[in-house]
Amino acid sequence: MTDGLTHISASGEAHMVDVGDKAETVRIAVAEGRIRMKPETLALIREGNAKKGDVIGTARIAGIMAAKRTSDLIPLCHPLMLSKVTIDIDEEPQLPGLRVTATVKLTGQTGVEMEALTAVSVTCLTIYDMAKAADKGMEIGGIRLIEKTGGKSGHYRYPEAS
């Protein structure tokens, strides 16, 4: 059922696995996360956004830049030349809060799940940072891989993905 822990060598030590023999294919990963906050915090962000868009805009830029730095942050990730990164930030009034979706694309030898998940995480952290003076109780959650295409393991879709 599982492939085991590929980052752990036979003797149990961490290593950066060899992807040199994998095929170069188009690989796309979509990840998602949410940040829950008080309704009045969401209203503040919405208004700030109405003015000059800076809360949402700043978080989006932080997420894109973080995607590019994934191999610098996650010890065993390979350095990759991402060909596309987009971040969507949408309101979820019933949360209440924001839903963050990151899509990352690459033509290469290994997948970009970690890049998409890192982008989502840093986007959420930036939203927290920019609104924390108003609401320290915000909570980041639901960070997961929604979809993944390309590579030997083929198409993956999160079981209960909305």
Place this chain on the structure above:
Amino acid sequence: MTDGLTHISASGEAHMVDVGDKAETVRIAVAEGRIRMKPETLALIREGNAKKGDVIGTARIAGIMAAKRTSDLIPLCHPLMLSKVTIDIDEEPQLPGLRVTATVKLTGQTGVEMEALTAVSVTCLTIYDMAKAADKGMEIGGIRLIEKTGGKSGHYRYPEAS
């Protein structure tokens, strides 16, 4: 009820707020997060850990290093000279999964909430990376500030903190 969005100037633009007039005090922040996985994935990590401790150990190191790079990742965070970072990773069999707790300390002019939250996020992302060959459906959540001391705003504790 809220202090408003201090990262947004009067005219709505993002800026790095002036902390130069704040008092230098001892500031501590504790943040927490969880990664939910299949029971067999947790078992794999536990066994890997039993051998040489590398999954848990690698994630802990990644989290500590990420705490130090927070101001590089979160656009409006101040560069800070952290005096202490610890990461605890504990099993939560009922999740099933792992709970990550980061404690960050500083004597300085601004709080270290973002450093603690960033450390938790990157620790969880690293666990995901190291176990994703076995389980792509893991989910990271419950990332929140548990406690914060020092600074003008005084002591904060997450309302429902366990």
Place this chain on the structure above:
Amino acid sequence: MTDGLTHISASGEAHMVDVGDKAETVRIAVAEGRIRMKPETLALIREGNAKKGDVIGTARIAGIMAAKRTSDLIPLCHPLMLSKVTIDIDEEPQLPGLRVTATVKLTGQTGVEMEALTAVSVTCLTIYDMAKAADKGMEIGGIRLIEKTGGKSGHYRYPEAS
């Protein structure tokens, strides 16, 4: 009239000069630069800005983040804990183009001129990047220190500063 080249030691070698004996004072630096473009490029940026503010907003974030990374880019700059960074981006219709002003503040042992100048440069480069599909002939210029306060050398103001 000049202090000579303090980054060059007596024997002509580059070194990071000792600032350990300097007094800790509040230090502020203001730097400025301009990017000249076609009037229609300026109109495009203005409209883009009108929509969601992303050209100007992205460039501002890039400038703030660059200020924090100055000691990583400029070989002999000291690492500093900046307490404030703001970036103003204003239209100059007669250029035509944009004027970028960065203000950086620190309580510390050395000045923040390089941080302000680096912030201005990277802000301008980001504007170039975001509009270059429309106008490769944009030119960045007029990057200079406008004002500096604090430290032993006292107050400085650019002679012909507007």
Place this chain on the structure above:
Amino acid sequence: MTDGLTHISASGEAHMVDVGDKAETVRIAVAEGRIRMKPETLALIREGNAKKGDVIGTARIAGIMAAKRTSDLIPLCHPLMLSKVTIDIDEEPQLPGLRVTATVKLTGQTGVEMEALTAVSVTCLTIYDMAKAADKGMEIGGIRLIEKTGGKSGHYRYPEAS
């Protein structure tokens, strides 16, 4: 006349555009900039250079290293594997000052204009840093793309390029 702002999506949000379908071609970009200073500052740098070459040599190294970090600084730039970077620094006695020229080469899917412009900017900033004790009034300007080859848009040359 213009291609519009490719970094802005249809709905006005910033994103890192998809270059995955572009052809891999040899791409070269040449950028240029100048730093104007007092004649005696230029003489100081020239003498320092005569001794051990460190002002000019340090600035050149800073520019080369900055070219490699462009995607870390400019939010929507793609990470690229540059195959060549050279920096030329020449005296312009009539300025008086120095002219900086950067040439960057890549075989890849997107151009290297930003890498060349970033290299020029950081080279100039480093010269400013190393001579600022003698001359705070130096001004950096004339930063522009001189020539660009490769890619779909073909050959570009700055209209009035010297």
Place this chain on the structure above:
Amino acid sequence: MTDGLTHISASGEAHMVDVGDKAETVRIAVAEGRIRMKPETLALIREGNAKKGDVIGTARIAGIMAAKRTSDLIPLCHPLMLSKVTIDIDEEPQLPGLRVTATVKLTGQTGVEMEALTAVSVTCLTIYDMAKAADKGMEIGGIRLIEKTGGKSGHYRYPEAS
């Protein structure tokens, strides 16, 4: 007998040499180094390792991450997309101390000697850091390229390699 200094141009200036015309081949480099310490320091590390493996495990992770950052540290190194990095740390009771071996692999246009040597160096530095409270007199040495395959220069093996 020698190829001369390829990083120095005809006129004596440093530049990042053009590798764009080199063939893409599989390139592997193996480097080695040693850290000598008191026998009781080695025992402490061994025991620490027995507990949770953190000294050795932390140093290994630091070395892997450093390999990925080589082009950020060594001014004229090309950015490379490493496909594999492994670090082996073995006891050498007769030193007494530890031997560090790094193996780096890439399919690309230039060799990975510097990545392997940088990984070894940072692994040794991390061991020093983690044990320095017990033993400031540790010495790092014997850092050299053991073997290199791929590329025009073909197979290289250190003359006296054990």
Place this chain on the structure above:
Amino acid sequence: MTDGLTHISASGEAHMVDVGDKAETVRIAVAEGRIRMKPETLALIREGNAKKGDVIGTARIAGIMAAKRTSDLIPLCHPLMLSKVTIDIDEEPQLPGLRVTATVKLTGQTGVEMEALTAVSVTCLTIYDMAKAADKGMEIGGIRLIEKTGGKSGHYRYPEAS
């Protein structure tokens, strides 16, 4: 005789130790290393240096920049605001090769041994990189802490320091 492994907590896990209660004192560390090479390689570097000083000058800049990035490379090092870094590179004809000495100074709560040792290591690695086309058999060694002042542990001097 030893203080034990302060980076390892009571339960054996790695953490960044708390230095917040240590006194702020002036701390200086001097570290040293050597790179052994063929006599003709040394001659090449010397001649290159005679021309424009770039081998030695580039390595010195790399070492200074690396000192500033120590906490980014060594997992459990604290971020520090170094007040001075100097690198001396001297010929040792009898080696034959070069001796690198780094001196780092800080007024702060923790020592700068790792910064000095990291500066020495990266300076040597850069020399290797710049001369490796001529001599792949160079060996880096003798990297050790020569002297350390300031802090609770007081003055340290390497037993057999030359």
